[in-house]
Amino acid sequence: MSTAVDVDVLIVGAGPVGLYGAYYAGFRGLSVALIDSLPEAGGQVTAMYPEKLIFDVAGFPAIKGRELVAGLVAQAAAFEPRYLLGRQAVALQQQPDGAMVVTADDGTAINCRAVIISGGIGTFTPRPLPAGGEYVNRGLFYFVPSLAEHAGRDIVIVGGGDSAFDWALNLEPIARSVTLVHRRPAFRAHAHTVAQVRASRTEIITPAQVTAVRGVDRVEEVDISIDGESRTLPAQTLIAALGFLANLGPLKDWGMTVVAHRHIPVDTTMLTDLPGVFAAGDIADYPGKVRLIAVGFGEVATAVNNAAVLIDPSAHLFPGHSSDAVPA
Amino acid sequence: MPYVIAAPCIDVTDKSCIEECPVDCIYEGDRKLYINPKECIDCGACEPVCPVEAISQDRRVAAEYGEHVADNAAFFTTTLPGRDAPLGNPGGATALGPVGVDTELVAGSET
Numbered sequence: 001m002s003t004a005v006d007v008d009v010l011i012v013g014a015g016p017v018g019l020y021g022a023y024y025a026g027f028r029g030l031s032v033a034l035i036d037s038l039p040e041a042g043g044q045v046t047a048m049y050p051e052k053l054i055f056d057v058a059g060f061p062a063i064k065g066r067e068l069v070a071g072l073v074a075q076a077a078a079f080e081p082r083y084l085l086g087r088q089a090v091a092l093q094q095q096p097d098g099a100m101v102v103t104a105d106d107g108t109a110i111n112c113r114a115v116i117i118s119g120g121i122g123t124f125t126p127r128p129l130p131a132g133g134e135y136v137n138r139g140l141f142y143f144v145p146s147l148a149e150h151a152g153r154d155i156v157i158v159g160g161g162d163s164a165f166d167w168a169l170n171l172e173p174i175a176r177s178v179t180l181v182h183r184r185p186a187f188r189a190h191a192h193t194v195a196q197v198r199a200s201r202t203e204i205i206t207p208a209q210v211t212a213v214r215g216v217d218r219v220e221e222v223d224i225s226i227d228g229e230s231r232t233l234p235a236q237t238l239i240a241a242l243g244f245l246a247n248l249g250p251l252k253d254w255g256m257t258v259v260a261h262r263h264i265p266v267d268t269t270m271l272t273d274l275p276g277v278f279a280a281g282d283i284a285d286y287p288g289k290v291r292l293i294a295v296g297f298g299e300v301a302t303a304v305n306n307a308a309v310l311i312d313p314s315a316h317l318f319p320g321h322s323s324d325a326v327p328a
Numbered sequence: 329m330p331y332v333i334a335a336p337c338i339d340v341t342d343k344s345c346i347e348e349c350p351v352d353c354i355y356e357g358d359r360k361l362y363i364n365p366k367e368c369i370d371c372g373a374c375e376p377v378c379p380v381e382a383i384s385q386d387r388r389v390a391a392e393y394g395e396h397v398a399d400n401a402a403f404f405t406t407t408l409p410g411r412d413a414p415l416g417n418p419g420g421a422t423a424l425g426p427v428g429v430d431t432e433l434v435a436g437s438e439t
Contacts, residue, residue, distance in 0.1 A: 188376050246350045261419035
């Protein structure tokens with residue numbers, strides 16, 4: 001079923017830069033929506049290093065990835081941005097009067113006056129589990145947006161990163177059993193989380209791989225191979241947390257110039273070579289570009305302020321100081 | 329500031345790193361794997377999974393492996409044996425497939 005969303009600004013990519021852009025658009029009095037193919041806000045930070053400490057964000061001597069994202073979400077919340085998560089921006093249509101329509105993969109049409117692409121390294125697709133792909137959403141999951149759905153089940157989690165261990169830790173209290181399977185004895189997950197999982201009921205099996213998935217309608221059991229030996233585990237839930245592959249996806253067909261398969265050139269206003277379409281953060285490119293979160297924050301503020309003037313030519317480019325205003 | 333694969337990978341090519349790389353920028357030679365420095369996003373996902381600890385950030389490469397910083401780049405910027413042109417930045421190793429040859433430095437390394 002298709003729905004329509006009407007906003008002044010659509011931000012494509014809900015990573016740190018996109019989230020800050022949502023705050024900034026709100027501060028400028030613009031209505032804003034954020035679209036992201038991942039089911040949670042935070043982009044690369046949430047997907048790849050939620051537990052890593054970041055030392056180069058202005059004002060924070062050290063901050064964990066997930067805390068930075070939580071702070072950005074809270075900062076933007078005052079202006080009630082519309083989140084379109086788990087959805088991919090597929091197509092862009094531009095009308096001569098400057099109005100634009102972006103269509104999402106679920107049919108949602110977003111009507112807007114400006115688009116800011118803060119797409120980082122592109123759209124994230126979970127790396128597929130080699131065995132059992134046909135059971136997706138019938139017992140095989142790549143994301144766990146709701147823990148309760150898996151209560152009382154035998155759960156097998158595949159992977160050795162933060163997502164695998166976070167889900168093991170959070171599901172263990174409500175599951176019948178949790179088994180974590182990883183192809184190597186070394187884990188990329190945060191050492192503290194690994195220690196917590198080891199101390200729980202969760203069984204960790206390494207070096208092991210899932211070789212087969214069976215079940216009539218849904219996943220019922222999985223075969224794993226441990227150093228060539230086979231073992232069958234009961235499983236009503238199988239979670240594959242094998243990381244992500246990123247690529248520009250449909251954005252590369254929107255018509256703006258893309259360089260090196262990954263970057264979108266912008267001018268000093270962060271405008272791309274498509275009218276009304278700006279870019280900021282890791283995806284934006286210009287001579288001397290430095291790819292840091294801190295730089296992206298500045299770029300998206302520049303993009304939003306220039307978009308504000310584009311939408312309303314009588315608006316000032318300089319927004320005034322946030323310390324003069326009381327957020328709504 | 330890309331990551332670099334150094335000599336310990338030679339004749340090992342475990343490929344766990346390839347499974348971790350979110351941008352598919354680790355390319356397969358004959359005896360060694362190579363990270364494309366123009367495509368690497370410096371996320372570090374590959375480093376801890378290497379069973380022979382061959383991977384490090386370019387500015388932290390052990391002195392004895394220093395020449396591998398330039399050599400990873402050379403895999404893409406020089407014309408490898410049997411090819412007409414440098415690989416450049418193919419935008420993904422999976423689509424390209426194993427390259428099957430190495431840089432001069434790696435090809436000439438002792439086992």
